[in-house]
Amino acid sequence: MRLFTLSIVVVLAGCASPAQKESDSAPVITDTGSVQAYVAEGDVLQWYDIPFANPPVGDLRWRAPEPLDATPQLISRRTEPAICPQQAGSVSGVEGDAAIGAEDCLYLDVTAPASGTEPLPVMVWIHGGGNTTGHKNTYDFSRFVAEQKVIVVTINYRLGPLGWFAHPALGDGPGTIANFGTLDIIAALGWVKRNIGAFGGDADNVTIFGESAGGHNVFTLLASPLSEGLFHKAISQSGYVRSLSPRQAHNREREFAEIDRGSWEFTEALGLSNDTVTAESLRSLSADDIITTFYDLSSDHSSPGIINDGVVIPTEGFAAALGNPKYAKPSVPVMAGANNEEVTLWIGLNRYFVNASYPLTKWLPPKVSLKNPEMYKFWVRQRSEGWKAQGVDRPLMSLEAAGYESLYAYRYDWNDQKDSFLINFSEVLGAAHASEISFIQGKAMYGPIGSYMYPDTDSARDMTDIMMTAWANFARDGAPGEVKGDAWAPFSAMAPHYMVLDSLDQHRLEADIASIDEILNEVADSKLLNSQERCILAWELSTALGDPSYGTYRRWNGGECAATDVRALRQTIREALEDEFGSASVL
Secondary structure (H helix, E strand, O other): OOOOOOOOOOOOOOOOOOOOOEOOOOOEEEEOEEEOOEEEOOOEEEEEEEEOOOOOOHHHOOOOOOOOOOOOOEEOOOOOOOOOOEEEEOOOOEEEEEEEOOOOOOEEEEEEEOOOOOOEEEEEEEOOOOOOOOOHHHOOOHHHHHHHOOEEEEEOOOOHHHHEOOOHHHOOOOOOOOEHHHHHHHHHHHHHHHHHHHHOEEEEEEEEEEEOHHHHHHHHHHHOHHHOOOOOEEEEEOOOOOOEOHHHHHOHHHOOOOEOOOHHHHHHHOOOOOOOOOHHHHHOOOHHHHHHHHHHOOOOOEOOOOEOOOOOOOOOOHHHHOOOHHHOOOOOOEEEEEEOEOOHHHHOOEOOOEEEEOOOOOOOOOEEEEOOHHHHHHHHHHHHHHHHHHHHHHHHHHHHHOOOOOEEEEEEOOOOOOOOOOOOHHHHOOOEOOOOHHHHHOOOOOHHHHHHHOOOOHHHHHHHHHHHHHHHHHHHHOOOOOEOOEOOOOEOOOOEEEEEEOOOOOOEEEEOOOOHHHHHHHHHHOOOOOHHHHHHHHHHHHHOOOOOOHHHHHHHHHHOOOOOOHHHHHHHHHHHHHHHHOOOEOO
8 A cells, every 4th residue: 555665663752661659549440450550750740561451362363352351459550561462563652573562461551630620521542553563652642631631531442463363264254253352442442431430531522543454443433333322422534444344355366467465465474374274373472473474475465454353343345334224323523634744754765756965974764855746746645545535435425424413524635844964854745644642642743753743833832732622622512613703614415515624724625626536637637747756646546545456547548558557666666766776765
């Protein structure tokens, strides 16, 4: 789904420290144990590492999460972050190529105002990371909680092949579940419903919100019949709608050439026979071997994620299920949006698009400049419009068709970063994927470049106020309210309003919509791209974010690219950059 990988740290610079002071308040008693609060800045309390299900280890691997027995014991805060098994990398916050994390990872954190008597709105954050990486510890909503008087719960869930996996050895046919990560999120929401009142939260006013894969999971929960009654509002930030059938996820003998890392291929790579492998032999594997083997398999397009197992996700696929009144939760208000320069996060430091020089020394980061700014901006514009079409407009119109009445849309445009001598952040990254999270938290992301992406300026402070206010309003009332006195109209197919979120009076309400076909027509008419670039961009628009439409790609512009294997082409480009520079990234 991604053309290139951007080597940029996208984790928070300052997660809560184990040295934090414990609160003098009494422990909060939950049905999974008692937990002691820690004091954060701004009159905020935080409770860490609360288990919400039995560890999915041993015979519980690749099964629905089992409830924990009620216990009076005091839960100890972990000295190391609770991270579900995944590859090390920028999103996990642990650099390298090794497998990290442990299967005993189903924990959540709660952040709440220290004072207040009324039951407060509850917001459950579902982290992003492609459903393959990430964890709860990389987010800190304490400032948001302090200023907006809401409670935020951050959760972990199983990832990658341990979270979404379909293999006949684990059960074949109707009633065989495959979406274990989705079930973990549902189990966490069940814990919130039962226990959040003890933290001052309103169990009857729960908002789920998440970004990227987290937004994807928000849409998934709207489609799942198993999440009924567990949340009351939903926000998808840069989400998308895509799923596979169990047959595709298994992909026996590479039946579907475009799918990589199917469970058949994975099992073969482990040296196990798919004809004789058993559930017991799969469950006896170490988590490190599973993660390492899975991600050693090459993948340049599509790997199994959400699976239409007919239990957690309807067999028709969750994109279709969003529009089916049978699965609708029409009383749930939904807000969805995308960022104006989504894909700069992946292409903004790739040598195909940028030059790198070392005016000072090679011991310092390079000076980065765009090779062809006009072409770069066009590429980013089309891909980001495609994200809005597939990840905002399409699911909201489906929800409307299913009977949802309270729908809102936005586009995040803020790109007033602090530029440096080495890189013009506002031009190269701008309103990049995930950059809006800083303004909801009121805290920088992006590690060492956080002070550039989230500067201490009037513009950033104004944007923080806009985002925090809108998100908290939605959690309280099911509508984002006005933006600096200007109405935010709801979204409908007939009037596709969306609020352009920007600072210092640059926000505005717009109402337009573009289909993938219309966006592809703009690519066909452009003179900015060479023939290879045209095919790559057409491929990405046809196959990313939603269920892939390979026929759309083959037919595009009179079949211009029908004979072009984009996967092979991208590999050739990547290898050429690596041969010339040592890496496709400038870092």
